[in-house]
Amino acid sequence: MDNDKHFVTGLDVGTENVRAVIASVDKEGKIAIVGFNEGKSAGMRKGIPANLAGPAGAIDKMLGSAERMGGYDVRSAYVSINGSTVMSNHTEGMIAVGTVEHEIDQEDLMRVEDIAVSGRIPANREVLDVIPLEYALDGQGGIKDPLAMSGARLEVRACVISALVPNAENLKKATMAADVKALKLVPTAVAAAKAVLNERQKENGVAVIDFGATTTSIAIYEEGDLQYVGVIPVGSNNITNDLAIVLAIDPELAEEIKTRFVTGDFNSDKSLAIKVGKNKERTFERKEVEEVVKARLEEIFSEVRKKLKAAHYDQRLPEGIILTGGGAKMRDIEVFAKSCLEAAVKIGAPAGLDGVADAVAKPEFAVSVGLAILAAEESQLDTPIPGKKSKKAKKAPSSGNFLKKIFSKF
Ligand SMILES: Nc1ncnc2c1ncn2[C@@H]1O[C@H](COP(=O)(O)OP(=O)(O)OP(=O)(O)O)[C@@H](O)[C@H]1O
Ligand SMILES: [Mg+2]
Structure with missing residues (x-):
């Protein structure tokens, strides 16, 4: 060792x-x-x-x-x-720190953060993180790191991440x-x-969408900081379930169709039949399968877009959107996501x-x-x-x- x-x-x-x-x-x-x-x-x-x-x-x-x-x-x-109980709120706090000669120290930063959180986040929510976005000293804003700077009044604008207790x-x-x-x-x-993500992406503006089995989580970054967090309670398993219901098949078979045969490029030339099962004993029409998948993907990405809009970042992310999670393994999913979100979309991997x-x-x-x-x-x-x-x-x-x-x- x-x-x-x-x-x-x-x-x-x-x-x-x-x-x-x-x-x-x-x-x-x-x-x-x-x-x-x-x-x-x-x-x-x-x-x-x-x-x-x-x-x-x-x-x-x-x-x-x-x-x-x-x-x-x-x-x-x-x-x-x-x-879906995980979310972000933007809050503000202000404290008096003393005379104009006072140098801002760690304690002041903690105190102003406390003010930005206390009473502003309901008691039934657990604060997971507080990200100071911007400070102001005596009314002058745009300060990223006020440590050792002088001022009598310290204000903070922060992004508070919380979840239900x-x-x-x-x-x-x-x-x-x-x-x-x-x-x-x-x-x-x-x-x-x-x-x-790299620092440049976070600085310019970018969103990560983790497309999981039952949730789709969003994190938006700009100016180097986390600006927004939101979760949609729908994910890639919903596609499997839709296929199982519409095609009247086992979820296992539906999962096989989804993971092996479906792609996010619904316009490309592909064979018209999907043959699954151990001996390829079941055949499905690709058109029918794609209709089901497309409808669910459209719903998921329109929900994502609603969140981007609510956060004021729809079509405002120069570095585009990075997809992660098991759901992002669908071949060409970025093609479909790009058309729905009207943004550049890439798949992200560590x-x-x-x-x-x-x-x-x-x-x-x-x-x-x-x-x-x-x-x-x-x-x-x-x-x-x-x-x-x-x-x-x-x-x-x-x-x-x-x-x-x-x-x-x-
Ligand atoms: N090749 C593939 N094509 C399409 N979907 C896939 C593929 N591989 C895995 N998936 C889907 O990814 C999902 C699992 O992703 P992941 O492991 O990220 O979910 P999870 O973290 O367990 O769920 P959540 O984050 O919602 O709690 C399943 O719905 C699975 O069907
Ligand atoms: Mg997950």
Whole structure:
């Protein structure tokens, strides 16, 4: 074990899939991916825990292999939070700091942030992050970093990210029940943005859309800062369900049609028949399949566009839109998204990291990689304790024992 390194973990608790990425961080802050895994999720509904045992069991089961690969026992992580209760608000705060000669210090910044939050965010919401967008000193705005500047009156304009308390608390309980302490909850699209955006894009204006199984999450950046977060409770599973209903087939077959045969370029030349099943025993008309998929994609992207409009960023993003999440794996999805959103659209995947980074350079790993990068940057030390019993030998608990285990913790 190299003592100059510490480890961090990103844990993406999705509705359909759970993913973990373990990274090592050296003394210089260089990040290398050392372990990862993905597995089926359980007990999640539209991005929110519907019970504790489901997600906890799924996390526990999935983590083992990531831990073995990384040679590291995960006990804490940065965790994704999702669901339509996750949202952003723009607020303002003002404080008097003393005489004009007073130099703004860290305490002043914390105090003015507190003012910008307290009483402005309902008590039933948990504040996940406060992003100061702009400061003003004695009425003069446009200040990004007022530390050590002089002034008597400090104002801040901030973007506050919050989620309903039960959503956040139950997520923490679910990870805790799998022996993983949630060090920080980060909205899905914000985590994905960390893995796929560069500083220039964030400066000029860009949106990340994480197209998941049951949710579509949006994060908008401009002037280097997070400006907006919103979640639509519809995702790629809705396409599968529509196909299952309209074609009167099993969801498994519908999923196979969606993932293997559907593309987002509905005008391209393709064979007219879709043959699925083990022996290609079922044949469907492509036109019928495409009508169903197109209708649902149109609905999803029109909802996205409504959110962009509400945030005043519709057709105002020079760096366009970056799609992540499992739903972004549909071939040519960017072609359709571009026509619906009337913006440049690209698929985003984590890049530029060391270690086994190639294996997670996929849109569906953007959230977990982004969480690991954030954890690394914020230097949350997650060092292994020598001699701690590893989970490696641990079997996935049976649900009966598992529930006992959960409730013994609270
Ligand atoms: N090749 C593919 N083409 C189209 N869709 C795909 C493909 N591969 C995966 N998907 C879809 O991606 C979705 C899963 O994505 P992801 O793992 O990001 O969801 P999740 O994080 O579990 O869900 P959520 O974020 O909504 O809670 C499923 O609906 C799946 O059908
Ligand atoms: Mg997801």
